[in-house]
Amino acid sequence: MTDAVYLDNAATTPLDPRVLESMLGHLGARRGNPSSLHAFGGSAREGLEEARAGVASLIGASPGEIVFTSGGTESDVLAVLGLARSAGSEKRHAVVSCVEHAAVREAAKRLQSEGFEVSWIGVDEEGLLDPAEFAESVRPDTALAAVVWASNEVGTVEPVLELAEICAAKDVPFHADAVQAAGRVPIDVSEAPVSTLALSGHKLYGPQGIGALYVREGVSLEPIVYGGGQENGLRSGTENVAGIVGLGTAARLAREEMDDRVTHERELRDRIVAGVEEIPHVLVNGHRGRRLSNNVHLTVSGVEAESLVLFLDSLGYAVGSGSACSSGGHKASPVLLAMGLSEREAFSVVRITVGKDNTVEEVDDFLEAFSTAVAQLRELSPLYAG
Amino acid sequence: MSDRYRQQVVDHLVRPRNAGEIGDPSGRGESGDAACGDVVRFTVGISGNVLEQVRYKVYGCAACIAAGSALAELAEGKHLLDAASVSKADLEDALGGPLPAGKEHALTLVLDALHKAFEDHWNRTAGEMLFHAKSGRAIGGRSVVAAMSGGVDSAVTALLLKDAGYDVATVTFRLHDGERGSRSCCSPDTVLFARDTAHRMGLPHFTLNLKELFNRRVMQDFVGSYSEGRTPNPCVACNAHVKFHASSFLADELGFRHVATGHYARVEEGPALARPVDESKDQTYVLWPVPRDLLSRTIFPLGEYRKTEVRAIAEERGLAVAYTPESQDICFIPDGDYRKFVRKNVAAEPGDVVDRQGQVLGRHAGVVDFTVGQRRGIGVSAPTPLYVNEVRPRSGQVVVGRKQDLEVREVRVGNLNWFLDPEEAACVQVRYNGSPVPCTLEETDDGGWVASLDEPVIGVAPGQSAVFYTGDGERVVGGGVVARSGS
Structure with missing residues (x-):
C-alpha cells in the first residue's frame, strides 16, 4: 500500500517527521519518570512542561490549564463527567448537542443513567445548532453544556463562541470538543469563555494515544482516574512523556502553519467538491460556509458506504465511511439522522478528509477513481435507477 | 479470521461476476431491505431444469457484493438440483474462507435471494396447475421430493431417505405470513432454518409459495366453518388440497418418482394407509383425504420408527433440529387463540343460548365462539354442567344440554x-x-x-x-x- 493516497485525515493524520524526531529523545535509554528527582526525571519533566506550553500556545491558554490525557475520548469523558460530578447535588441537568462525537454522547448517556436529565439540542439540515434553542435549554440547574466545535463527521463548524457566551452569562460550565477544529479553526480561550476544551494528538499530525484537556483556571472538575495525583490530580498515572512531547511539537507546528495548511486544504477540499458534484445524485452534507477546511462529506445515492470505501481502497485511495454494517444490521450515524437524513441515505455516506500533505495531483487522481467506483457500484445496485 | 476482508472478497467486489439483470427471466428473487442497508436481487434463466443464466444486483456491504458474485458464478450452468444445494460453506470456500465476524449474514441474504428466484420460477411454472394438480407421472427411479417444515420429523425423513439411497430434493412451503421469528430482511427463520438443515445434509432445497392456495383452501375454510357451526380440521384440509399436491408438482417438474413427508403413518400396497409403529404419534386420522394417486407415490419413512428413535437419530447425526419443540398448535395461529383469529376474520352476531326444548337461557356474542361439545364460556349458570349440543348459524342459536345429550x-x-x-x-x-x-x-x-x-x-x-x-x-x-x- 506504499502508493496509496490517504484521504481520511479526520480518522487520523500521518505522523509529522518533525514530531517523531522530537519524541525520539524520550523513547530510548534516557527515558525518565517526570516524578523522579534525579536527572532522568528532570529531563522528562522538562519535556513535559515544554510540551504543556506548546499546547497552551495553540489555544491561547496558560500552561497550567493544560491536562494531558490518553486522547480526545478521555478528554471529553473527563470534562463531561468531571463537570457534572463537581456541580453540586442541586444541578442535575446537562445540555448536549445531537451531533457530538461518541465520547461526549456516551458520557452524557452515562449521566442520564445516573439520574441526570439531558436536553439534546437538535441541528438543522446542515448540522448547525440554533443558539436561541440552545439558550432556552440552559437552566439554573444545568450542570454543564457540551458542544462539538466542529463536527468530526460532516465538518460543520458550530457557533461555539456564541454558545459559550450564553453559558458564561448564566454561569454554566461549557465544554467544547475541539478535536477536529484545533489547527484548522482559530481557537483562543481568552476570547471564547469555554470552561474545558478537548484536544487530540493524532488529528494534528501528532502521535496516537495522547490528548489534552484545557481546564480554565478556577473551574472545578472531579477526576475519573485516581492514583498518584499527576496532572494536578486530574489525571493520575505516570505521564506518556514521549506522546506528550510529540503533542507539544504538533501543537506548535499547527499554530505556526495553520494559515498555510488551511489555505492548502481548502483548495483541495473545494476541488473535490467541484469534482464530485459533476456526478449525478452526489450530495455534499454539512454547512457550505461554516465548514472545516479539510472535510468533504457526501451522500452517494444508490451505493452502500462500506462497499464504496473498500472499492476505493482496492484502487489505492483511503477514505472514511459513515456507517458500519455488522450482524445483518447497519447502524446509521445518529449525527446524520439528527440532520434529517433517512436511514437509507445514512448508509450511503462517505467522508473524504484531506490533509496538509495531500497534493492537487492526488486529488485529481482520486476524483477519477471515485467516479469509476461510483459508476460500477451503481451499475450493480438494484436501488439506483440513474 | 480478523475483521479484514480476504483478497477473494475484494476481487469479487471490484470485478463482480455475472452482474446485471435478465430482462425476461424465468424467475426473480429479492432479499433484504434498503432500510437495513442491504438488498440483493437475482434473476435466473432456466431451461430444462438447467440454470443457464444467473444475474445479480446488490446494494450492500462488500461482503454482500462478493457473496452474491461468488454465488452467481457457482450457480450458473448448473442443474437446478445442484444449484439449490450450494450452501453457505460452499460460498465461504469460494471466498477463500469465513467472512469477517458479523458479516455472515451476507451468505444467508444472497442464498435467500437466489432461492426466491427459484421459487418464483416454480410458481410461474405452476400457475393454476398447483391448485388442481393430481398427476402422478411417476417417472424416475429412487428419487423423492421431501417436504421440510424446519422441524425434527421432516429433517430426519429427508436424512433417512438419503441414507436409503434415494435422490432427495427438499422443499419448504410458504403457507402464511404468521411464521416464526421473521427477520425483516430475509425469509422467515423457519425457511432459513430448513434451508440450512437441508444444505448441511448436502441436499438441494426449494421453496414454494402456496400462500394463496393455503389461504383459499385452509384458512378461509377454517374461518367459514366456525361461522357455519362446523368444527374444522385445518391439517386435514391442508393434506387434502395443499401439501401433497405441491410436493407432487415439484416431483413432476424435477422428474422425481416419489414424495415424502414426516407424517407418522405407513403406505402399503394398494395403496393403503396404515397405522405407524409408534401408535402414540399416529397421524392416519388426518391423512384420509390424500388422493389415491398421490398416496401411491408417497413415502412416510417415519412410519417405521418411534418418535424417541427419530430424536435419537437427529441427535446422533448432529441435526440442530433435534432440539426443536414439538409443534402442537394450528400452524397459522401460533398463539393458539383460534377464537381471536376467527373473530378477526368474520363478523360475529349476538344470539340466544337455548335449551333442547328451545327455551331461551341467555345471550351469546356470536356462534363463532362455540363448537359442539364445548363446556366453557357458555355464560349460563345451571345446576349441572351445560355442554354445547348444537350450533345453528342461521338462527344464531346455540343449543345447550347435558353431557349425555351429546x-x-x-x-x-x-x-x-x-x-x-x-x-x-x-x-x-x-x-x-x-x-x-x-x-x-x-x-x-x-x-x-x-x-x-x-x-x-x-x-x-x-x-x-x-x-x-x-x-x-x-x-x-x-x-x-x-x-x-x-x-
Whole structure:
C-alpha cells in the first residue's frame, strides 16, 4: 500500500517527521519518570512542561490549564463527567448537542443513567445548532453544556463562541470538543469563555494515544482516574512523556502553519467538491460556509458506504465511511439522522478528509477513481435507477 | 479470521461476476431491505431444469457484493438440483474462507435471494396447475421430493431417505405470513432454518409459495366453518388440497418418482394407509383425504420408527433440529387463540343460548365462539354442567344440554375418499386422539354414507373427520367429513 493516497485525515493524520524526531529523545535509554528527582526525571519533566506550553500556545491558554490525557475520548469523558460530578447535588441537568462525537454522547448517556436529565439540542439540515434553542435549554440547574466545535463527521463548524457566551452569562460550565477544529479553526480561550476544551494528538499530525484537556483556571472538575495525583490530580498515572512531547511539537507546528495548511486544504477540499458534484445524485452534507477546511462529506445515492470505501481502497485511495454494517444490521450515524437524513441515505455516506500533505495531483487522481467506483457500484445496485 | 476482508472478497467486489439483470427471466428473487442497508436481487434463466443464466444486483456491504458474485458464478450452468444445494460453506470456500465476524449474514441474504428466484420460477411454472394438480407421472427411479417444515420429523425423513439411497430434493412451503421469528430482511427463520438443515445434509432445497392456495383452501375454510357451526380440521384440509399436491408438482417438474413427508403413518400396497409403529404419534386420522394417486407415490419413512428413535437419530447425526419443540398448535395461529383469529376474520352476531326444548337461557356474542361439545364460556349458570349440543348459524342459536345429550349413535359422512373397498370398514374414529368404534356403514341416496355406531360416542361435531378402519383397526379404508350426527 506504499502508493496509496490517504484521504481520511479526520480518522487520523500521518505522523509529522518533525514530531517523531522530537519524541525520539524520550523513547530510548534516557527515558525518565517526570516524578523522579534525579536527572532522568528532570529531563522528562522538562519535556513535559515544554510540551504543556506548546499546547497552551495553540489555544491561547496558560500552561497550567493544560491536562494531558490518553486522547480526545478521555478528554471529553473527563470534562463531561468531571463537570457534572463537581456541580453540586442541586444541578442535575446537562445540555448536549445531537451531533457530538461518541465520547461526549456516551458520557452524557452515562449521566442520564445516573439520574441526570439531558436536553439534546437538535441541528438543522446542515448540522448547525440554533443558539436561541440552545439558550432556552440552559437552566439554573444545568450542570454543564457540551458542544462539538466542529463536527468530526460532516465538518460543520458550530457557533461555539456564541454558545459559550450564553453559558458564561448564566454561569454554566461549557465544554467544547475541539478535536477536529484545533489547527484548522482559530481557537483562543481568552476570547471564547469555554470552561474545558478537548484536544487530540493524532488529528494534528501528532502521535496516537495522547490528548489534552484545557481546564480554565478556577473551574472545578472531579477526576475519573485516581492514583498518584499527576496532572494536578486530574489525571493520575505516570505521564506518556514521549506522546506528550510529540503533542507539544504538533501543537506548535499547527499554530505556526495553520494559515498555510488551511489555505492548502481548502483548495483541495473545494476541488473535490467541484469534482464530485459533476456526478449525478452526489450530495455534499454539512454547512457550505461554516465548514472545516479539510472535510468533504457526501451522500452517494444508490451505493452502500462500506462497499464504496473498500472499492476505493482496492484502487489505492483511503477514505472514511459513515456507517458500519455488522450482524445483518447497519447502524446509521445518529449525527446524520439528527440532520434529517433517512436511514437509507445514512448508509450511503462517505467522508473524504484531506490533509496538509495531500497534493492537487492526488486529488485529481482520486476524483477519477471515485467516479469509476461510483459508476460500477451503481451499475450493480438494484436501488439506483440513474 | 480478523475483521479484514480476504483478497477473494475484494476481487469479487471490484470485478463482480455475472452482474446485471435478465430482462425476461424465468424467475426473480429479492432479499433484504434498503432500510437495513442491504438488498440483493437475482434473476435466473432456466431451461430444462438447467440454470443457464444467473444475474445479480446488490446494494450492500462488500461482503454482500462478493457473496452474491461468488454465488452467481457457482450457480450458473448448473442443474437446478445442484444449484439449490450450494450452501453457505460452499460460498465461504469460494471466498477463500469465513467472512469477517458479523458479516455472515451476507451468505444467508444472497442464498435467500437466489432461492426466491427459484421459487418464483416454480410458481410461474405452476400457475393454476398447483391448485388442481393430481398427476402422478411417476417417472424416475429412487428419487423423492421431501417436504421440510424446519422441524425434527421432516429433517430426519429427508436424512433417512438419503441414507436409503434415494435422490432427495427438499422443499419448504410458504403457507402464511404468521411464521416464526421473521427477520425483516430475509425469509422467515423457519425457511432459513430448513434451508440450512437441508444444505448441511448436502441436499438441494426449494421453496414454494402456496400462500394463496393455503389461504383459499385452509384458512378461509377454517374461518367459514366456525361461522357455519362446523368444527374444522385445518391439517386435514391442508393434506387434502395443499401439501401433497405441491410436493407432487415439484416431483413432476424435477422428474422425481416419489414424495415424502414426516407424517407418522405407513403406505402399503394398494395403496393403503396404515397405522405407524409408534401408535402414540399416529397421524392416519388426518391423512384420509390424500388422493389415491398421490398416496401411491408417497413415502412416510417415519412410519417405521418411534418418535424417541427419530430424536435419537437427529441427535446422533448432529441435526440442530433435534432440539426443536414439538409443534402442537394450528400452524397459522401460533398463539393458539383460534377464537381471536376467527373473530378477526368474520363478523360475529349476538344470539340466544337455548335449551333442547328451545327455551331461551341467555345471550351469546356470536356462534363463532362455540363448537359442539364445548363446556366453557357458555355464560349460563345451571345446576349441572351445560355442554354445547348444537350450533345453528342461521338462527344464531346455540343449543345447550347435558353431557349425555351429546351421545350419538349415528354419524352422517360426506366428501368421502376411499383407499379400500368400503365393505372392509369395520370401525370409525371421529377424533384425532379417539379410539375407533365398531360400526356398520350404509350408503345413502344422496351419495353420502351413514355409520351406525355399536356404542354411543360423545360430542361428534359437524366438520370433523370420520375415518374408517379395517377390522383389525390397522388400515384406513377411507374417510370423510361429518355432516350431521344423531342419537
